[in-house]
Amino acid sequence: MDPTYYSSGDGAWHSLCDVIDDSSIFDSGYRGLYSGCMENTRVALLDSIYQDLDQHERTDIWLNGLAGVGKTSIAFTVAEKMKAAKRLAATFFFSHKHPQGAAAVIPTIAYQLALVFPRIRDDIERAIETDRMLLSPTKSRRDQMRELIINPLGMLRFSQETPYAIIIDALDECFEAASLITLLIDALSGPDLPIIHLIFTSRPETQICAAMPKSAKEISLTTGDEDIIQDVSFYLRVSLTKIRTSRPKIFGQPPRPWPSDDQFAAFAVKAGGLFVYAAIATNFISAVDHHPEDRLDLLLREESTVSEDIDQLYRKIIASSGNPYLHCRMLASIIRLRRPLPLSKLQEFFHADRTSLVMMLESFSPVILNPPDGVGRVQIYHSSLRDFMKDPLRSKEYHVDDAHIDAHLACYCIDLLIRQEPRAYDPYQYACISWGDHLSMAYPSRKLRHLLALFAGGKLQHLVESARKHDMFYPLITCLHQARDTCFSLKWIRSPSDIVIAWRIVKASRKVQKAWEFHCRMLDLAHHACTRFQ
Numbered sequence: 001m002d003p004t005y006y007s008s009g010d011g012a013w014h015s016l017c018d019v020i021d022d023s024s025i026f027d028s029g030y031r032g033l034y035s036g037c038m039e040n041t042r043v044a045l046l047d048s049i050y051q052d053l054d055q056h057e058r059t060d061i062w063l064n065g066l067a068g069v070g071k072t073s074i075a076f077t078v079a080e081k082m083k084a085a086k087r088l089a090a091t092f093f094f095s096h097k098h099p100q101g102a103a104a105v106i107p108t109i110a111y112q113l114a115l116v117f118p119r120i121r122d123d124i125e126r127a128i129e130t131d132r133m134l135l136s137p138t139k140s141r142r143d144q145m146r147e148l149i150i151n152p153l154g155m156l157r158f159s160q161e162t163p164y165a166i167i168i169d170a171l172d173e174c175f176e177a178a179s180l181i182t183l184l185i186d187a188l189s190g191p192d193l194p195i196i197h198l199i200f201t202s203r204p205e206t207q208i209c210a211a212m213p214k215s216a217k218e219i220s221l222t223t224g225d226e227d228i229i230q231d232v233s234f235y236l237r238v239s240l241t242k243i244r245t246s247r248p249k250i251f252g253q254p255p256r257p258w259p260s261d262d263q264f265a266a267f268a269v270k271a272g273g274l275f276v277y278a279a280i281a282t283n284f285i286s287a288v289d290h291h292p293e294d295r296l297d298l299l300l301r302e303e304s305t306v307s308e309d310i311d312q313l314y315r316k317i318i319a320s321s322g323n324p325y326l327h328c329r330m331l332a333s334i335i336r337l338r339r340p341l342p343l344s345k346l347q348e349f350f351h352a353d354r355t356s357l358v359m360m361l362e363s364f365s366p367v368i369l370n371p372p373d374g375v376g377r378v379q380i381y382h383s384s385l386r387d388f389m390k391d392p393l394r395s396k397e398y399h400v401d402d403a404h405i406d407a408h409l410a411c412y413c414i415d416l417l418i419r420q421e422p423r424a425y426d427p428y429q430y431a432c433i434s435w436g437d438h439l440s441m442a443y444p445s446r447k448l449r450h451l452l453a454l455f456a457g458g459k460l461q462h463l464v465e466s467a468r469k470h471d472m473f474y475p476l477i478t479c480l481h482q483a484r485d486t487c488f489s490l491k492w493i494r495s496p497s498d499i500v501i502a503w504r505i506v507k508a509s510r511k512v513q514k515a516w517e518f519h520c521r522m523l524d525l526a527h528h529a530c531t532r533f534q
Contacts, residue, residue, distance in 0.1 A: 016124065021105075022108075024095075026167065026169070027080075042231060053165050062200045062217065063201040065220060067203060068384050072096070072169050095170070096173060102176040109149060110152075114152075123152035141180075145183055150187050163195040167199045223272045236282065240282065271309075280313060280367055287365060298316060310388070315398065334346070334368075337430075418455055432463065436482035440485065440486045457501075464476070467515065480509035
């Protein structure tokens with residue numbers, strides 16, 4: 001039984017709110033400074049999509065293309081338009097940071113539907129109260145879809161049917177993509193439901209191509225499309241003009257012409273049809289304390305094919321930092337985090353390297369979203385950076401393999417658990433639920449082994465005791481099982497002291513398991529007592 005999803009006194013609605021992924025809602029503050037298409041770009045494409053969404057026969061739209069062609073910006077723009085028209089049923093924008101499962105998709109969509117159609121909220125709450133495990137990530141997706149979405153929507157009776165839209169962005173970042181496509185399309189095609197168009201965006205990956213029905217309208221975005229190339233060129237022109245007019249100390253007042261026609265033409269060729277190149281390159285050129293002309297010259301200095309230009313851009317941004325190898329390790333660590341954290345929490349998490357963290361974020365500002373309020377989560381600008389960092393043939397001397405990054409992250413987690421007293425918020429909570437996961441995939445470095453020995457010999461017992469206070473049984477049991485399996489593996493055991501550490505983790509695991517089983521029995525007794533009383 002999963003303790004996170006068992007009955008609590010907060011009520012069904014609070015239980016639903018506890019499991020949704022609010023960062024996946026398109027205009028969530030957690031998503032950072034994302035925006036839609038620049039005005040006067042993608043005009044024909046957007047008009048075509050809006051016409052489809054006005055139809056009273058349900059339409060499935062699949063917008064696909066390589067990384068960087070602007071799929072998310074288009075999805076964001078459509079979502080804004082539909083929300084303004086009060087016709088946006090729900091959105092789920094998968095993180096471009098790392099692949100995800102689909103556990104939160106249906107609850108998050110159900111939550112948004114209850115806000116759009118308030119009459120179905122009671123039906124959703126009753127379904128959760130009837131089946132206390134309905135919100136569990138292990139629950140059948142079809143059962144969740146039926147009870148949380150289809151049955152409640154079926155209770156609506158529209159006097160005038162208005163077409164709505166559900167938008168699923170970056171579907172290729174979901175490792176359940178194929179089954180999710182089938183589930184959503186089949187379920188929302190049923191009779192007696194409101195008209196809800198589905199829009200998917202993704203890269204054209206094999207499993208998605210196979211799962212997408214032939215009836216879906218496919219819109220393919222390519223870097224060679226003339227309309228896209230013109231839109232990227234327009235974006236570059238507007239962005240460079242903004243840089244020129246905002247730096248009077250460099251370009252004068254009124255500003256002198258810049259760049260030259262030849263420079264702009266060469267820059268536009270490098271960008272091709274990749275909006276991500278255009279956006280990151282202009283971020284790089286406009287960076288504070290750097291001369292825009294020098295930075296543009298740096299980008300134009302080397303000739304290459306269009307496909308290589310984004311890699312060259314990333315390498316130049318990395319090379320321009322004060323300590324590229326240390327900063328690359330920290331960048332890779334941020335990418336590898338199981339979920340993004342705000343700057344203040346990152347500084348606490350990277351305690352020993354907090355100064356280097358700030359310097360890295362300044363150096364890599366063209367490729368990292370770091371909300372100025374210090375509250376929004378620090379994230380990479382685009383998934384193409386993650387792809388670049390993971391591929392040693394692309395990142396070359398700046399590559400750091402996942403095992404060493406997980407070792408660094410496991411060290412940060414365990415160090416924080418040793419330094420701080422238990423608490424129920426980040427970054428302690430992140431460390432508490434993630435240290436075992438990072439440890440299980442980590443290279444067994446000397447520093448990591450030393451920290452784990454200190455942790456197992458002391459603060460681990462404090463963590464076990466705190467699990468009772470903060471209902472952290474399930475994630476702690478998972479972490480302890482991962483740590484147990486790792487510490488008994490051949491890659492880890494090198495001396496008798498390693499076996500001692502492993503047995504300490506086993507004892508802690510058994511203690512938490514017993515406490516959890518007792519907790520479950522008490523909850524069951526309380527639930528049965530309430531049922532008899534009613």
